[in-house]
Amino acid sequence: MSQHEKIKSLREQALDDIAKARSLAEIDAIETRYLGRKGEVTQLLRTIGSLPPEERRTFGQEVNQLKEELASAIQARRDELAIVEVSTKLRQEALDVTLPGRFFQIGRPHVLVETLTRIKEIFIGLGYEIVESPEVESYKYNFAALNYPEEHPALDEQMSFYITDDRLLRTQTTAFQHRVMEKRRPPIRVCTMGKCFRVDAVDATHSHTFHQVDCFTVDHGITMADLKGTLHQFAVEMFGREVQVRFRPDFFPFVEPGAEVAVTCTICEGKGCGVCKGTGWMELAGAGMIHPRILETVGIDPEEYTGFAFGFGVDRIPMIKYSIDDLRLFMENDLRFLRQL
Template sequence: MPSIETVEREAMEAVAAASSTQELRELEIRFLGKQGVLTGLLRAIGQLPPEEKPRFGQQVNAAKARVQAAIDERERELKRLENAARFERERIDPTMPGRRWRVGRRHVLQATADRIKAVLGGLGFEYLESPELELFRYNFEALNYPPDHPAMDEQDTFYIDDQHLLRTQCTAIQGRVFERRKPPLRVFTIGRTYRNENVDRTHGHTFHQVDCFMVDEGVSMAHLKGTLGQFARSMFGSDVRVRFRPDFFPFVEPGVDYAISCPFCGGSGCAVCKGSGWIELGGAGLVHPNILEAYGIDTDRYSGFAFGLGVERIPMMSHGIDDLRHFLENDLRFLEQFPS
């Protein structure tokens, strides 16, 4: 019978020489398995004098533990080598093109509208829509336009028949809302408007507008300024300030034109704000009391504000788009320049 030392040495040499994890599995069985050589030595224990038995057993078990440790160690090393070889074989060039799944892009006007919806929705305004093919009544009459106002000219407005026209402003939604609802209300809409204009870089017969209004007790010009300020800062940056300038629209009194401090130069003057430090965004004011009264809203108790702005203006400003015509031409070389 070979000595423990001889068997252990043989096992250690074989482990050191093993060149695969598979070979190690076999060595493990050969030396340490139930029928293994080292385990087999224990069977000879019966022939030993009783006083040597414990010591011999301990020696065999210690040898088995050392061999097991060597196998584990060798296995880790081989695994490392095998992985290294495998990873080398499987090497790719990660800079090669990815397989692009085609995810549709929102149109830049849609993306802008969605941002506006999130901001005004967050300020508590409810999104509603009204027809593009609007009644004369809602587009002009209900908005306190005096009869014979120049905006009603065929030169400015597309008429479909005696009553129907293509709305010239999203403000036309106001009468439809006042007719159905009572204050308090906070509503906004985003939609398409039409003016009879010849098309060039900065004019179009079709464009998009936001109209936002609220009616409640005690609504003031300060609330209008606060809401516009919050809206402008959410859209254009946290430093933006709002400026009011008197202006005239039949449906507001007082009426203002509002501008924001230029978010690109901080108000010191640049190409975007044409050196003025301010960018005019649209018209605003307190809802004309004639309109509220026409819909049976008590003007001693309630007042309201309204503001509007052009949707196209926002991406034109933020992306430096210099021609309004791009928006509705759908050239993918244009559309794909902007994140969805």
């Protein structure tokens, strides 16, 4: 085969390959195969040294011409394939805007978390500081420092989860009171909130785990009127302007005098219904003036300072607000229930 024929056959082969290329990857491979550093056209050009000098010039020209022709054929084919590939990709990724959308489940706070947040906001608004207090508490803070007499039924092991002889899961958030008073001097205005634990048979209105809020104030000239005003303001912000607040005498070892606080039933607005058992009132909190003996034990002079304290169950609030009659629903994590609130 003459040199000229060799070039001719290589040209035909290469143009055929280029025409048959179906993808950009294929055209790249063809380019390497013919025009690459070890490509066939390049190899052919290297044979120039073995030719008689008079043929070299023509041969060189022809090979270079072939090189240019193939390069431009490859580029043309590459441009075509690029367009095809883009349009294929677009077709594959096409978005059908008429398809119905996918439904995303959006998370939200649990109703008790929402209630705690709202309570926090209200008391911060009233000038209280929210403090953390431990769930595992010593006997001293949970009972002794709160003036509980030795024979009080709450001290019974049957009522509390003891971890050691001296440590138990707090039965009330009131346990934080002494901790705070030991470290601070009046004016004090603090709240704490969180889980409390008692040995209790679980039913619609009782649980071994429940949530409480406790607040207290110690300052010059604090009276029962301040306590009433504070709880009234809280009730209005929590339940609405129409709510009424009732105080009745009650006993707690750590207050004197003590009061049971109730609000008008939000379901029947005080007329009497099944939720409030016909009374028109829902019990909300235990409250009172801090017992002078408690102030004395932390070195606060009860002649100079007075204070009030109150505590209430958090779980009761959404029960009152949404007329839920079973406490257990809050802790069962049944989404069908939780999504309704």
